[in-house]
Each structure stands twice: as C-alpha cells, then as structure tokens.
Amino acid sequence: MTLSDCFDRIEDPPRTITVYAPPPRPTLVERLERETGIDAVAYRRLPEVAGPNQGFLVVHEGDEFVAAIGLEAARQFLEPPIREPWDDHDDPAYRRVIETFDTTIWHALDRRQLLAISREIEALAWRTSSGTLRASFQRASALEAAAPVYVRLAGETALDVHIYIDDDWNRPSIPGVTIHDDVGGEIGSFWALAFDGGGDRLRASGLLAREVDAGTFRGCWTNDVQLVSRLERSLATAGE
C-alpha cells in the first residue's frame, strides 16, 4: 500500500464546530473554515457586554458533544510552541485539542503545526521508550535539522527508529537509527510519522500529510490503531 492509498482511505468523522464569542465575529472562524476542512463552522453571538476573552468553541461529531475548547487554547493550537520530546512541560489543553481533532482532515496545515504535532508523537514514543517509530523527511536537510532529536530518541530509549528520505543521506549515520535514503516515489511530497505504541494499542499514533502547495499540507493525525498500522506498512514498503 502506498502513502497515497493510505491517505485516500482515511475517513474523517462528520464533525462540526460552533464558535461562541461576543461580536465582532472572531477571525478564528474564517481560519477554522479555511484550514480545518470541516464544512460546518458556525458562529454564535454571546452578548456584546461580555469581554473579548470570553469565547470558546464547541465540537460535535454528529449529535454527540466532543469537547468545548477555550479560544485561547484553539489559537495556541493554530500557532503552537515547539518543544522537545523530553520536555517535561505538560500542556493538557494542547494535547486535548489534538485529541479532539483526531482523524479530522485539515486542508491547510503549515510546517510549524506539523512539527508541533510530530513532537507530541515523538514525546509519546520517548515516554513509552519502546516500540517502533517511523518518520519520513522530504529532504536530507530537514533530517539534518532534526538529527539531534533523533540521536537522543534512539540513544536514550529502546525505540527502533526508522527514517525515510527522498534524497541521498551522505552525512554520518545516526547511531540507533536506520536511515532508508533515496526512497523516491511519494516520500518527497508527504510528511509522515508513525509510532506503533510499543505494545500498547492506546499509544499508537500517527500523522500523515500531503504537501498541496509549497509549505501547505493537507492531512490528519490519528490514534486509530488500524490507520497507524496501515501508515506503518506504507512507510515500511516505501523503504524496501
């Protein structure tokens, strides 16, 4: 199965977002409409006398309530801080926003958002310290930038780390990391990451996004164990 096949088989759940805030309509509404790929983004007014910091959004899946999220947490999610996988800083709100949009296909993710989500998956792998982590890089230069993270992930855990890159890798090898270089095919147009959970199905986690414009990706992250498993197979096949 190719990464494209894997991508095409993702079925995103029918989610809706309702943003509650006092007028004027927050610009976040347009951003969510444009970037999430969720068709039903609605705005409902709170009284004008309420303060501008009083907004929140509500996510439904069909008729089911999924979560209500403060607009500050939602904005932080769209412009996330980048942390190291071993960073102890706990940000439950950010993690919960990621969970809320599990398997939702976003139409416009930028590199910063993808990096922040990748770091969440790498942090989960770091804490689990076992299992297999697979990551793709579009270019050798991108892997070079991330190399310190992978040196530590492979060096200080029992993780089996596989990296797939479109280019040749003619830099020194990274101890504990199997680099599959010159993979070609589709790897250059995807940002993919898969962690098998290290034997714990609840920790399986993946990210798959396709570059649709320079620096703009369409994709999703997921904790769906079957989807993660398909993603792992696609990456493993690409590296053969």
Next chain:
Amino acid sequence: MTVERPSPDDRRANPEELDTAFRVLRHRRRRLACYVLLEHETASLSDVADAVAGWQYATGDGIVEPQCRRQCYLDLRHTHVPVLVDAGVVRYDEESDTLSLVPCPEPIRDLVMRACAFETGS
C-alpha cells in the same frame, strides 16, 4: 411629534418580581443560561447546555469533556430550567425542546444584561 417614553413606573420592577429574579439568578448556571438567551430568541436546551458548559469552564485555555457537559445538561433540564420557568423568566417549549426569554419582564431582562456585563465583561 412627541416620542412616547416608558413612564418610570413601566421601567421599575415591582419588589416581588425583583425578589424572584434575585432568587433565581443567584445560581451561576441559571445566569449563564439567561445570558445565552439574551442573544438568541430561541435556542434548544442542548445548545444552551453546550454554551453554558463552555462558558463556565472553557473560556481562556480550558477544555470541557463530554461528561462535564452531560452533567450540565442534566442540571439544566431537571433543576435550573424548571426554576426559571416557574419564575416566569424563561419559557420552555417541550415539543420543540427550546428555551426562550420571551416571558421575561423588561426590568428583569435589563437586570440579566447588567449581571452579564458585571460577571463576564472585560
């Protein structure tokens, strides 16, 4: 041409109405439900529960989980909405499962608006 203005008596709440209003608005969830209804002529109980739970717990960087929202819905349905209906502040249409502030006397609506500004304003 003279513009008809409400006489002071029309704008003034009678003491019994005020007693009732302060009694029912003493609970935060009831106030929040009324604040939501200030902006929406009618709203389903489910939507009001979403908004009350979100407003109470999610503003800023908070998150509301389904269990918390469900508790809020049940509290509204079984406790707070009946109190608001009995007090004549809110109408609940069982058939459409919707709430509205239509029966709320003007001075009480004004009180709700002022409370909203005091409680949630910047």
